[in-house]
Amino acid sequence: MKAKEKIKELLLILFWTGLTISQAQPEFVQHTVTESFPSGVDVIVNDLDLDGDKDIISVNWHVNAEVAWWKNNGFNEFTKVVILDNAGKLRSVRAHDMNADNKTDLIVAAIEENSIILLQNNGDNTFAESIVDADFAGAHTIDIKDVNDDNHPDILCSGFDNINFESEIAWYENDGQNPVVWTKHLISDQFQTSPFIYGEDMDGDNDLDVIACGEQDDEILWWENTGAENFDEHVIDSLMDAVHTVIARDVDLDGDADILAAACMSSKIAWYENNGQGVFIKHALPNFGGALWLDATDVDNDGDRDLFGAGQSAPNLAWWQNNGNQEFTKINIDGGFTQAFCIIPAKMDNDNDNDFVAIGYGSNKISWFENKLLNPNPYNHPESCVYDYAHQRWLISSTGGPNAPGYISEVDYLGIAQYFVTNIEDPLGMCIAEGVLYVSEENSGVLGFDLETKEQVFFQALNTVGNPDGLAYDNDGHLFVVDTWGRIYKIYLETQTVSLFRSSGLTNWTQDIVFDQANNRLLAIGYASNAPIQAISLADSSVTNYPTSFSSYDGITMDQFGNVYLASHQSPGRIVRYFNGLNGDYDIVSSGHNQPAGLEYNQQSNILAIPNYGGSTVDFVMVTGTEIKENIISDSFIKDIFPNPFNEQINVEIIDNSGSDIEVTVFDINGKIIRNLQFNFPLSSFSWDGKNNEGTAVCSGVFFINIRSGNHSEHRKIIKL
Numbered sequence: 001m002k003a004k005e006k007i008k009e010l011l012l013i014l015f016w017t018g019l020t021i022s023q024a025q026p027e028f029v030q031h032t033v034t035e036s037f038p039s040g041v042d043v044i045v046n047d048l049d050l051d052g053d054k055d056i057i058s059v060n061w062h063v064n065a066e067v068a069w070w071k072n073n074g075f076n077e078f079t080k081v082v083i084l085d086n087a088g089k090l091r092s093v094r095a096h097d098m099n100a101d102n103k104t105d106l107i108v109a110a111i112e113e114n115s116i117i118l119l120q121n122n123g124d125n126t127f128a129e130s131i132v133d134a135d136f137a138g139a140h141t142i143d144i145k146d147v148n149d150d151n152h153p154d155i156l157c158s159g160f161d162n163i164n165f166e167s168e169i170a171w172y173e174n175d176g177q178n179p180v181v182w183t184k185h186l187i188s189d190q191f192q193t194s195p196f197i198y199g200e201d202m203d204g205d206n207d208l209d210v211i212a213c214g215e216q217d218d219e220i221l222w223w224e225n226t227g228a229e230n231f232d233e234h235v236i237d238s239l240m241d242a243v244h245t246v247i248a249r250d251v252d253l254d255g256d257a258d259i260l261a262a263a264c265m266s267s268k269i270a271w272y273e274n275n276g277q278g279v280f281i282k283h284a285l286p287n288f289g290g291a292l293w294l295d296a297t298d299v300d301n302d303g304d305r306d307l308f309g310a311g312q313s314a315p316n317l318a319w320w321q322n323n324g325n326q327e328f329t330k331i332n333i334d335g336g337f338t339q340a341f342c343i344i345p346a347k348m349d350n351d352n353d354n355d356f357v358a359i360g361y362g363s364n365k366i367s368w369f370e371n372k373l374l375n376p377n378p379y380n381h382p383e384s385c386v387y388d389y390a391h392q393r394w395l396i397s398s399t400g401g402p403n404a405p406g407y408i409s410e411v412d413y414l415g416i417a418q419y420f421v422t423n424i425e426d427p428l429g430m431c432i433a434e435g436v437l438y439v440s441e442e443n444s445g446v447l448g449f450d451l452e453t454k455e456q457v458f459f460q461a462l463n464t465v466g467n468p469d470g471l472a473y474d475n476d477g478h479l480f481v482v483d484t485w486g487r488i489y490k491i492y493l494e495t496q497t498v499s500l501f502r503s504s505g506l507t508n509w510t511q512d513i514v515f516d517q518a519n520n521r522l523l524a525i526g527y528a529s530n531a532p533i534q535a536i537s538l539a540d541s542s543v544t545n546y547p548t549s550f551s552s553y554d555g556i557t558m559d560q561f562g563n564v565y566l567a568s569h570q571s572p573g574r575i576v577r578y579f580n581g582l583n584g585d586y587d588i589v590s591s592g593h594n595q596p597a598g599l600e601y602n603q604q605s606n607i608l609a610i611p612n613y614g615g616s617t618v619d620f621v622m623v624t625g626t627e628i629k630e631n632i633i634s635d636s637f638i639k640d641i642f643p644n645p646f647n648e649q650i651n652v653e654i655i656d657n658s659g660s661d662i663e664v665t666v667f668d669i670n671g672k673i674i675r676n677l678q679f680n681f682p683l684s685s686f687s688w689d690g691k692n693n694e695g696t697a698v699c700s701g702v703f704f705i706n707i708r709s710g711n712h713s714e715h716r717k718i719i720k721l
Contacts, residue, residue, distance in 0.1 A: 026300050026319075026353070028333050028369040033070050033078050037366055038062050040359040045346040046095040048104050049125065052404040054348050057083075058359055058366055059090035059108060067093060067108055067119065074405040075422045076348055076368065083119055083127050088112035091160075096144040096153050099178045107132070107155055109139040116142070116157055116172070118180075132172055132182045137161040138193070145199035147208050148229050152176040158197035158212055165192040169212045171199075171229075187223055187231050192216040200248035200257045203278045211236075211259060213243040220246055220261055224278065236280045241266035249296040251305050252326050262291035264312055269294050271307070273326075285320065285328060289313025290339070297345045297354050301373060308333075310340035310358060317343055317358055317369070338363035378409045378417030382611035382618055384470075384512075384555070384598030386430045386437070388451060394600075394609055394669075395420060395437060396618055397427040408439065408449075413668045415620070415702035421449050421456075429482065429512065429598060433473035433493070440468035440481060446491065460491055460498065470512030470556075470598065472522055474538060480522055482510050488522070488536065505543045507531045512556045512598050514564075525553040525566055533564060533582055546582040550574070554613070555598040559623070565589065565608065567596035575599065575610060575621070590621050605667065607704070620669055622704045622715040638707065638714050645719035646690070652707070653685045660710035664688070667704045674698060681709070690720055 039062045048055045048069055056070040056078065067084040089112035098105045103121035110117055116132040116139050133139075138161035147154040152174040159167035166189065173183040191214030202209040207225040214221075219238050223231035237243075242265035248257040251271050259272040259280060267287040271294075272280040288294075290312025299306040299319050307320035307328055316337040320328035339362030345354040346368070353373040359366050380398045388395055394411040406427045410420040426442035436448045436457060445468060448458025462468050466484030473479055479491040480501060486508055490501035507526025513536075514523050522536040531553055532545040548566065555567030562580030573593035578586045589608065594615030601608050601623070610619040639653040654662075664677035666688060674692050688705065691697050698720060706715040 026371050026373045028356070028371055030334055030337075030367050030369050031076060033366040033368060034080065035363070035365050037066075037068060037359075038364045039361055040364065040366060041090070041341045041361060042092045043342050043344065043357055043359040043366060044093055044095055045344060045348075045357055046104055048095065048121070050104075052400075053350075054346055056357060056366060056368075057093055057095060057106065059093045061089045061091065061111075061361070063089070065090040065110075065112075067106065070366065073423060074400070075407070075419065077422075081125060084108070084117070084129060087117075091139065092141045094142045094144050098144075098153055098174065099180055100152075100176070101178065107142050107144060109142050109157060111138055111140055111160060114139060116155065120179075130179065133157075133184060136170070137164065137166055137168065140194070141196045143197055143199050145208055147171045147199065147225075148173060149207065150176065155182070156197050156199050156210065158194040160193045160195050160215075162193055165216070167191050167194045167214075169194055169197050169210070171210075185229065188212070188221075188233060190214065190217075190221060190233065191219065196245045196247075198246055198248050202248065202257050202274065204256055204276065211246050211248055213240070213246045213261065215242050215244055215263075215265070218243060220259065220272070222259075222278070234278065236272055237261075237270075237282060240270065241268055243268075244291075245293055247295050249305065251296050251307075253305060260294040260296060260307065262288070262294040262309060262311075264290050264292045267291055267311070267313070269309060271296075271326075283326070286330070288318065288330075289315075292341050293343055295344070299345075299354055299371070301353055308343060308345070308356065310343040312339045312341075312361070316340035316360070317356070333369055334367075337365065337367065378411070379611070379616050379618055380404060380407075381613050381616055382597065383428050383613060384430045385600040385609040385611050385618065386432055387600055387602045387609070388432060388437075389604065390435070391451060392672075394618075395430065395432075396609070396611060397424075397430050397439060397598075398616075399426045399428070399442075399613075408437070411618075411669070413672060413701070415669045421454055428467065429470040431471040431473050431479070433479065438471055438473075438479060440471055442467045446471070446479070446481060458493075458496075460496055462489060462498065464489075466509075469510075470514075470524075472513045472515040474515055475517065480513060480515075482513050482524065484509050484511065486510050486526075488513070488524070502536055502541050502543070506534060506536075510534075511554050514556050514558050516558060516562075518562060523556060523558070523564060525556040527552050527554060527569070533566070533578065535582075546578070547584060548576070548578065549584075549586065550576055555596060555611075557599050557601045557608075559601045559606070560603040565599060565601060567593070567599045567610065569595050573612075575608065577623075589623060590619070593619060605672070607667075607669065620702065620704075620717070622667065622706065622717075638716060641705075641716055641718065644716075645721050647721050649687050649689050650705075650718055650720075651685065651687045652705070654683065654707065654709075662686075663708045665706045665708075667706065669702050669704075674703065 039060045041061045043058045053072040053074045065087045069081040070078040091111040092109045106119040108117040119127040138159045140160035141158045143156040155172040161167040169187045175181045197212040210223040220236040243263045245262040251258040256274040270284045293310040296305045304322045306322045315332040317333035343358040348355040353371040355371045356369040382398045384397045396409045400406040406424040407422040408420040409417045411417045427439045429440040439447045445462040446460045464483040470482040481489045486506040488502040509527040524534045529551040535544040550568045552569035564578045566576045574591035575589040594612040597611045597613045599610045608621045662679040666675040
């Protein structure tokens with residue numbers, strides 16, 4: 001498949017799975033982690049505290065060198081934790097669980113102290129220091145691999161001894177005990193100075209071989225593991241001037257490991273194609289100033305491997321786009337990142353493209369570079385939705401899932417999401433009252449955030465038996481909060497006083513409530529089999545039950561006509577509409593949702609937002625036929641709609657026997673009318689050119705197209721690229 005066809009297929013898949021595409025060509029936005037880490041030389045990414053997000057670990061070549069952990073709060077906001085300081089000059093760091101205790105340890109090469117250091121993770125954000133080798137001359141680069149295939153991670157290390165020029169490359173055998181006892185095995189003392197080592201199966205015989213380089217000797221070698229960790233030496237190149245870095249990757253995706261090499265003093269870079277028999281063909285690339293790093297990954301999501309690198313001369317960070325035939329075009333990432341030493345790929349924002357993390361020696365800087373090819377999924381186990389009419393936006397709470405912080409996203413008229421508030425522990429229910437967004441937090445109570453400033457302006461602790469969940473406001477100063485144990489609390493907002501409004505008589509695992517102003521009551525629903533809609537009078541708190549035909553409800557909302565909408569987890573995950581009067585008359589608005597939760601009906605636009613807790617998506621559905629059930633027939637008369645997504649024009653084919661003229665309306669995700677079209681009967685097809693009523697092309701986003709003919713009405717979601 002050609003690259004462009006792969007991209008097109010990817011775009012279609014991502015659109016229909018809920019992600020938002022910003023562009024097809026990668027662009028990078030720099031986010032600074034720190035500008036005060038002097039002489040940084042190595043950086044890695046690892047979820048060191050196992051909280052579900054990517055942390056950054058760095059070391060520096062400094063008289064007061066540090067092993068620094070940049071702890072991610074879940075939103076790529078980083079706090080520095082010093083793991084080791086005053087260590088002498090450090091050169092590299094790697095992360096791995098070295099003693100099988102399910103905690104990630106760190107291994108550090110201390111070049112000035114000629115030592116290899118193990119920092120064992122205690123599990124409480126502290127690390128115990130021990131020495132693997134206190135006499136390894138010029139300890140430079142670490143790699144962690146299971147050299148002898150005994151299921152225990154071993155340590156590979158290269159030596160850069162620029163004093164006595166007696167450099168070694170060696171591996172340290174892990175005996176599998178706790179604490180680990182290390183046994184050193186010399187692989188070679190071939191080089192005068194060896195800045196890099198990497199372990200990989202280079203000949204496809206299922207054992208670990210080793211590649212390394214010699215900066216003064218201009219050599220790249222590989223050591224073939226012939227069994228029982230006996231290594232035969234093979235020269236790959238003896239003319240790679242001052243080679244500094246070698247990494248093994250399958251660049252051409254032919255099933256064997258190729259080699260990437262960078263030489264900072266000569267600015268040379270190259271990749272070496274493995275013919276599958278341990279013979280390597282050199283492919284030199286144009287010089288890259290001060291090249292210290294060259295690696296490969298799929299940067300543009302087109303299915304092949306691109307190259308990326310870091311250098312000491314401007315431009316310091318770049319990637320090389322692969323046309324699919326290993327022909328590479330250089331594209332700069334950032335030209336102002338002074339003396340870049342290392343760059344690594346990492347999905348920092350949890351979308352499906354590769355971001356980069358880089359460290360700069362001269363700039364004292366660590367940054368991550370956001371790849372804008374794809375936008376991250378803005379939802380992580382979403383629990384509830386509200387519509388902010390004043391600011392024309394949706395607000396969506398996400399619990400974050402296990403071991404991840406919760407947050408609230410705001411979604412604009414194009415369906416583009418950004419963070420509204422972060423670092424909330426399991427936000428569940430939400431409602432808006434008097435310019436404040438009120439949020440029930442699972443383990444504490446109710447928070448309030450100013451809709452203008454986003455600052456927290458309210459907190460009310462609740463002594464619930466279950467979890468505080470659904471919220472409702474009575475337009476008279478009172479906030480009502482569901483306790484999933486089957487109780488309802490009443491908060492008088494002016495005085496922040498709390499009373500128990502209803503202590504019993506509600507369904508087990510009551511989940512959500514809505515204020516029914518016309519009848520001065522609350523409507524509640526629970527997560528139980530055939531749970532009734534329960535009407536709780538605000539006058540005397542009496543309960544009236546209205547039977548339903550489904551089960552496992554997790555959300556309730558109302559439209560302006562008195563119809564009630566329920567979100568049911570009962571397969572296939574449906575939205576059920578009970579008509580005004582709650583006499584048991586219902587229809588299915590939509591189905592196939594993944595654990596639909598606290599839904600919201602936008603009464604201005606007749607758009608229903610449905611958070612899919614299980615799928616980490618939010619569905620926006622346009623609802624028709626709300627005022628009088630029999631008035632509108634919504635049987636499908638759209639034959640086809642294509643292409644969808646579309647760029648400049650979308651085509652609609654219909655089957656219409658109504659005998660009436662056709663009215664077409666295009667809405668944005670907030671229900672705002674974008675375009676009105678009218679056609680005379682008979683009509684079999686029409687097109688929309690992606691322009692609004694003023695004749696201006698609309699931006700990319702999610703839209704709804706509604707087609708009405710006589711008493712027939714149908715709508716579809718469409719997406720403009």
